[in-house]
Structures are given as C-alpha cells and as structure tokens.
Amino acid sequence: MSFIELSLICIVALLGPLLAAREAWHLPLVLGELLAGVVVGKSLLGWVDAGNQTLTFLANIGFALMMFVAGTHVPIRDKTIRAAIGKGALRAVVTAVVAVALGIAVALLFASSKAPLYAVLMGSSSAALVLPIIDSLALKGTSILELTAQVALADVAAIVALPLAIDPTNAMPKAVGALAVAVCAVAVWWILRRFERNGARRRLHTLSEHRKLALELRIQLSILFALAGLAALFNVSIMLAGFAFGLAVSAVGEPRRLARQLFAVNDGFLGPVFFVWLGASIDLRQLASHPAMIGLGLALGAGAVVAHAAGRLTGMPLPFAVASAAQLGVPVAAATIGRSLGVLAPGEDAALLLGALVTIGTTTAAASLAARGQRDPSAQPG
Template identity: 60%
Template sequence: MGFGTLALIAAVALLGPLLAARRRWNLPVVLGELAAGMLIGISGLHLVDATDPILSFLADIGFALVMFVAGTHVPMRDTAIRPALRRGVLRAVVVGVAAVPVGIALAAAFGTGKAGLYAVLVASSSAALVLPIVDSLRLGGASVVDTVAQVAVADAACIVALPLVIDPGRAPRAALGAVVVAAGGALVYLAFRAMVRSGLQDRLHRVSEQRGFALELRVNLILLFGLAAVATSMHVSVMLAGFALGLALSAVGEPRRLARQLFGVTEGFLGPLFFVWLGASLDLRALALAPSYIGLGVALGVSAVLVHAVARLLGQPLPLAALSAAQLGIPVAAATVGTQLGLFAPGEAPALLLGALVTIGIAAIAGGLAGRRGMVRR
C-alpha cells in the first residue's frame, strides 16, 4: 500500500461521476466506483490488493463517513415529514412483514440458510439513494413526502436489524452493541441540542469560521471515531455508528459549512476509496462458477420491488412503491461485513450487490415515470 495505489484508486474512481453525469439515467455515482474496483481488483487486473490492512482500514473509515453523511440526509427537521411519519411507518411495517416469508422462500430455494438476511435485504430502502433521485427529478406532493418518510424509517430499521441477522450466533452480542451505539447517538443528540440552545454552537461556529479552525468537522470526526470504536469493540459494524451520528446531527440541524466539509472529505476521497475497495474485494468470477448465485441476485432484486409494491394496497402510487425499493447501503454493508467475517460462500457477496443493481435500475425507471405522471413540485 502506497501513494501509487491511492493515486490509482482516485483515478479509476472518476468512472463514478462519468457514468452519473447523464441526468436522465439517474445512476448513482457509486455504481461506477464499484465497477472501477472490480476492474482493478480480484475480478479483473489484480492491480490492487483488497486484503491490504492499511487499505482495509481506510475503507472502514470511508464506510463510516458514507453512513454518517447518509444519516444527515434524512430530513429529521422537515416539518412536512412529521405528519407523514405515521403513514410511512405503517407502510414500512407492512413491507417488512411481507418480506419475512419471501426471505424464507429465497433461503429455501437457494439452500443458503440465510432467511433473516434476505428478509432484511428485501425490506430495506436507501435514503441516500432515493432522496437524490427525488431531488434531481423534482418530485413532490403528499405521496412523495409519505414515501420519503417510509424510506427513512425502513433504512434506519434495517441498519439496526442487519447485525442481528447476518450472523445469528452473535445476535445477542450484536443486539447489545446496537443498543449501546444507539444510546451513544442519543447522547450526542442531547449534547448538540444543549449546545444549540445555549448559543455555544453559534459561538464556536463564528470562531471556527473566522480563524479557519474547522472545529465542527474536528468535533464530529472525534465523535464518529469514538462511536465506531465502541461499535467495533462490541462486534457491531461501523455502519450503525455512522448512521446514528448522522441522524443526531440531522435532528438538531447540520451547519452548511460542516455539510460542505463532510462532502469534501467523504465524496472527494474516502467514500470513493471505500466503494472501489469493495468492488476490488468482490470475486465476480465466482458468479460464473456458481450460476445459481446470479439467480439469487436477480431474485433478491425482483423480490424487493414486488414486496414494496404491496404498499400499493395502502394507497401508494406504484411508481413510488418501486422507487422506495431502491437499495444500496444495506446490501453493501452485508457484503462488506459478511466478507470480513468469512460468512459467505464464493459468489454470494456479489449476488447481494447484483440484487441491489436490479432495484436501482427499476427505481430509475420508476422515478422518471412518477415525474411524467405529474408527481412533481409546484
């Protein structure tokens, strides 16, 4: 691991913006970054060793930051979201219940014994993916607000549930770790709120801006790394630590200057590094050697869309139901954690990401259809 490797990763990661530049495709940047990692990693040219401990550690930092930023994107302070939460929670619960028998059926059909994991994957949504699609297409209206609330609830619930189902033997310890990390996030929220009400945050912000200290970024990185240390010590993914801190910051209001700083650190370097590393660690040749996993990936993606379509029975327009099925964070986390713990057979982790790609493709089409049906901001 050296500067040459970092330069190569930064260069190939530009494939993400290149593929996402065409707005009509509605493709997330991470797709190109994953593809770039596959090209230079174990599936392609073997130019990067994904098992290098330094690279793996930097990727973990990137993963925590990606989930931190995803948490800040959940509109916790949006007054339009709060009345929609009741309907959003109801839909998320209905989708979650419907996902259980589907997860059992998929595990039985493919003989993997991972019914709980598949149920969580099928029920999950990605706020970090759906919200940018909604913004780029200028979707709006009551149905869209309800869908955003549903996606936020499902995303948070599945992030908590994933550590419990991915390795059932460690579920009690993972549950305790999730509670401790969530409690840490709640304490951070209370501390942030006290700082806002006392005016301390404004004073620190002014001093930091005038003197160029970047105090807010430093404090939040300290908190993020502290929560991540607690999570890893209790065998919980840093994903939960990042998302919990992001929600706490979103609930009190993220300063614009901090948002720009986080955007630069995450989207400019560590986030792309994580996704390139993840792509480099996936052995796509295993999918060719075990075609059943290709079927598993397609089945997971299609099942997720069909299960989310159940919300049509509760009055949700079908294009928005399909849009709410878009997932990325949970499959990426499952592939990352499962690979690190050695829980997956060769080809199983890429199958999870294949399922996510299916949902993203359908969500891109559904978002455009929602716009053409007039579900846009007035």
C-alpha cells in the same frame, strides 16, 4: 496500499461524475463509482485489492462520514417529517411481511434452510445507496420524506436482524451494542441542543470562521469517529453510528459552513473511495463455477424489488417504492459473516451480491424515472 493505488481509485471514481454529468440520463454518482470498482476489483482487472487493511479503513471512514451526511439531510425539524415517519414505518412493515413470504418461497425453490436470511436481505434497504441517489438527482416532495424514513428504518432493522438470521449465537451482544450507540447519539443531541440554546455554538462558529480554524468540522469528526469506534467495539455496523449522529445534528440544525466542509471531504474523496472499494470487493467470477447460484441471486434481487414495490399498496408512487429496494451493505455483511462462519454454500456469497446488484440497477432506473417525472409535470409517477 500505495499512493499510486489511491490515485488509481480517485481516477476511476471519476466515472461517477462522467455518467452523472449528462442530465438527460438522470444517473446518480454512486452508480459509476460502483461500476468502476467492479472493473478494477476482483471481478475483472484485479488492480485494486479490496482486502487491503489501509483501503478498508479509508472506506469505512467514508462509509461513516457518508451516513453522517445522509443523516443530516433528514429534515427532522420539519413538522411534515412526523407524518412521514409514520407512513415510512408502515411501508417498512408491509415490505417486511412480503419479504418473509418471498424468503420462504425462495428457500423452498432452492432447497435451502436460510429463509430468515433471505427475508432480511429482501426486506432491507441501503441508506448508503438510496439517500445519495435521492440527493444527487435532487428529488423532493412528501413522498421523498416518506421514502427517506422508510429506508432509514429498514436499514437499521436489517442491521439488527441480520445477526439473528445468520449468526444467532452473537445476536444479543450486537443488540446491546446498537442500543449503546443509540443512547450515546441521544446524549450528543442533548449536549448539542444545550450549546445551541445558550449561544456557545454560535460563538464557536464566529471564532472559527474569523480565524479559519475549522473547529466545528474538527469537533464533529471527533464525535463521529468516537461513535464509530464504539460501534466497532460491539461489532455493530458503523452505518448506525454515522446515521444516528447525523440525525442528532439535523435535530439541532446543521451550520451551512459545516455542510460545505463536509460536502468537500465526503463527496470529493472519502465517499468515492468507499463506493469503489465496495465494487472492488465483489467477485462475480464465483458465479461461473456455480450456475445455480445465478438463479438464486436473480431471485433474491427480483424478490427485493417485488417486496418494496408493495409500498404502492399504501399510496407510494411506484417509482419511489421500487427506488427503496437498493441494498448492498447488508448483503456484503451477510456474505462476509457467512464466509467466516462457513454457513454459506459454495458460490452463495456471490449470489447475495448479485441480488444486490439487481436491486441497485432497478433502483437507479426507478429513481431516474422519478427525476424525469419531477422535471416534467406531465410525466409524474403514479
């Protein structure tokens, strides 16, 4: 990977701000960045090699940092989040039940034996996509707290369930790895809380701000990368490491200066690199050689939207319920693992990603509708 290629990625990622700049469209930053990646990646121009190890490493850093920031945005210290977690868990369960039924139906329709995989995909949510969309559109309210809890729980559950669905022989080591990451995140929270209570964190903050040392940012990044390294050691998604550490920081309280520093690093560079890389890794040309897989992809995408729309039955406004359907990390992981194990039919990996794109488009439209409703009280979603 060269500086020219990195410059190209940063330039095409500007499509995100260009689309989001027009407030009337209510489009999130990530949509333009993903579309830019599709254009310059495997599907069209081929200018960006998503398989490049250096680019992949940078993208993984961006993914971990973005999930850390997303975790810090979960208002754990807010008492209302307790009720939100309960309702979010209930909706995640309802979505999972509907996804199982739809997974069986899709498997029967396409004469496939992968009903468990399809169910996991349709029941999953991508915190890496949904939470940045919510943040970029400035969506607020109790329903958003409940949506955040639902997406986080569904994402973690899907990451844990995916190995069992597609590679059951390695499910136990991954579960052990997820538990190890969670235990370490709890330990970090305990240490941070102790430093906060004895005043050590405030003294460090004062010194860092006065001497321009950026100590808090350095320490937080060191911990984040250590947890990500632990997750990689156990072949667990670094999403879990980043999000769990973000929750730990949120539970203690994130300093405003650190939040501004993380915003600059994540939203200005590593986040866009991650989304362009994701878009570039998708090869939609495979679908042309296997037309039946187009139907499978559309069915998976539609099934995911229907499964998440079932949240309306528990009182969630329909636009918010549909907005929770976005997925990408789990389908990408499923396609990658499936290809390496040789368990997917020709073109099926592209079908999984097509289904993910359907959910992304639907989520973007639903979130935009919800944003318009919050700005126009007469158009509140119901």
